[in-house]
Amino acid sequence: MIEDIWIDPAVAELRPDFAVLAMGVYGLRNGPADDRSRVWLAEAAEKAVTAGDPKVEAWREAYRAFGAKPQRTRPSVDALVRRMPLPEINLVVDAYNAISVRHGLPIGGEDLAHYEGTARLVRAAGDEPFDVVEKGEPAIDHPEIGEVVWRDDRGVTCRRWNWRQCVRTRITEETVDALFLLERLAPMSVEELRAAGDELAALLEEITPGVRVESRLVAAAGSPT
Known part of the structure; x- marks a missing residue:
């Protein structure tokens, strides 16, 4: 699965320094x-980066590049470091949230049992489905035209690069096989990403x-690997 992940050239044009470490993890036994x-x-809260860290600011700049307002819809790591103490979700989500704030690194987790086809990072056409819950009921939203989104064959899995994940592919206590996306921009080094x-x-x-772990670094044009 991770062998097929790709980045749209239109995204690479926005941030040629972008790279993502994709990790396929198989046989998890998650729990509360x-x-x-x-x-x-x-421990992560004690060692977390601050909202003013250059690595976090790089993500706000990336959001502005495709027209998003990072003060209204914050990059995931920006939102996390402002939310101390970190919330308890489940073992796997707690693990990657802890790594995220320590490194100033957005990390997404996807349940592969609910994933369809290949993960790819693209500029949205605007008509892709994005499933959410509104007022306690399932609903379908859509990204804005040109928005940077992660998607699979069924629809958008994460809006605004790493702002908000869809309901369908969230990591739950029942997740067995998962995809993790660790997203890097300069000034984070590829060595720190790894x-x-x-x-x-x-x-x-x-x-x-x-547990079995496979990983692959996927880089935008010009990004060092």
């Missing part, structure tokens, strides 16, 4: 937050000893 994940979150991936793999191994 526990004492282990509470320690991860507490180190964050190693840290995430170690936490997932703690959750599920023997």
Whole structure:
């Protein structure tokens, strides 16, 4: 699955320094937050980057490049570092949120059981379906024309690069196979990106000893690998 992930040239044109470390993780045994994940979150809060960190500001600049207002719809890592203490969700989500704030790195998690086709980062046409919950009821939204979105064959899986994930592919306690997308812009180095991936793999191994992890770096044009 991760071998086929691609970045639209129109996105690469916006930010040629963009790269994503895609991690396919198979055989997870997820569960509710526990004492282990509470320690991860507490330690991450102590070592988290601030909202003024250059790595976080790079994402606000990326949002402005495609017309989004980052003060209204914040990049995921920007929203997380402003939300201390981090909320408890489940073991796997707590793991990648902890890594996210420590490194100033947006991380998305997708349940592969509900994913259809290849993950790709594109500029939206505007008619793609994006499933949400509004007032407690399932609903369908759509991205704006030109918005940077992650999508699969069925529709948008994450709007505004990493702002909001669809309901369909969220990581739950029942998730077994997952895709993680660790997204880098300068000034984060590719070496730090890979180190964050190693840290995430170690936490997932703690959750599920023997879990299988595959990874691939996918870079925009001109991004160092």
